[in-house]
Amino acid sequence: MFMVEARTQIAAPATVVWDVLMDMGRYAEWSTLLHAEQTAPPQRGGIIRLRLSMPGGPSYSFAPEVITLEVNQHFAWRQKTALPGIFDGEHHFVLNPVGTAGTDLHNYEYYSGLLSPIIRRLPMMQGATGGFEAMNDEIRRRSESLYAKANEEAP
Numbered sequence: 257m258f259m260v261e262a263r264t265q266i267a268a269p270a271t272v273v274w275d276v277l278m279d280m281g282r283y284a285e286w287s288t289l290l291h292a293e294q295t296a297p298p299q300r301g302g303i304i305r306l307r308l309s310m311p312g313g314p315s316y317s318f319a320p321e322v323i324t325l326e327v328n329q330h331f332a333w334r335q336k337t338a339l340p341g342i343f344d345g346e347h348h349f350v351l352n353p354v355g356t357a358g359t360d361l362h363n364y365e366y367y368s369g370l371l372s373p374i375i376r377r378l379p380m381m382q383g384a385t386g387g388f389e390a391m392n393d394e395i396r397r398r399s400e401s402l403y404a405k406a407n408e409e410a411p
Contacts, residue, residue: 258376261364262388266396268403270351270359274328276398277349280304286398289391293317300325304333310380310387324348343369359399363392 266273276286281295293305302322309315320333323346332348350362365388367375375381 257366257368257372259364259366260381260384260388261362262385262392264361264363264389264392264396265354266359266361266399267357268359268399269357270328270353272403272406273351273359273361273395273399274331276395276402277331287391287394289387289394298322298325298331298333310383314380320347337369341369343367343371343375357403361392361395363388363395 278297280292280297283290283292289309291307291309293307298304300322303319304322305317305319307315307317318335320335322332323334324330324332328351330348330350332346334344334346336344345365345367347365348363350364352360352362354360
């Protein structure tokens with residue numbers, strides 16, 4: 257078992273960051289790495305359809321099950337290989353409020369299964385932390401932009 261993670265401070269409330277994560281139909285507007293192949297918001301126990309495109313790496317579609325959906329706090333999915341226990345991953349976005357208008361985003365994935373020690377050494381996994389950091393930066397920029405725009409429009 258191993259984990260890849262990245263943390264980012266966002267100058268927007270967790271409610272705004274949450275809305276960015278849940279608005280899957282708009283991922284293509286701000287994310288270069290993760291695209292939703294659906295527009296419906298995720299539901300706990302439901303399947304979401306995603307496409308991951310890592311710079312310099314392969315692009316692939318996957319359909320994980322949503323395992324955690326705690327509004328404004330925690331969104332997670334689990335992807336299992338065709339044979340569970342071979343190579344599986346649990347991806348988590350945890351939002352922790354910071355002050356009145358900030359959020360600490362902890363984006364991480366646990367990988368497990370018989371092939372995890374081998375896959376951990378593959379070149380695509382060596383750059384995974386950078387991919388998580390890039391994803392967090394895109395979430396940060398989108399959230400801060402929406403929050404700033406909402407504050408400009410407020411009377």
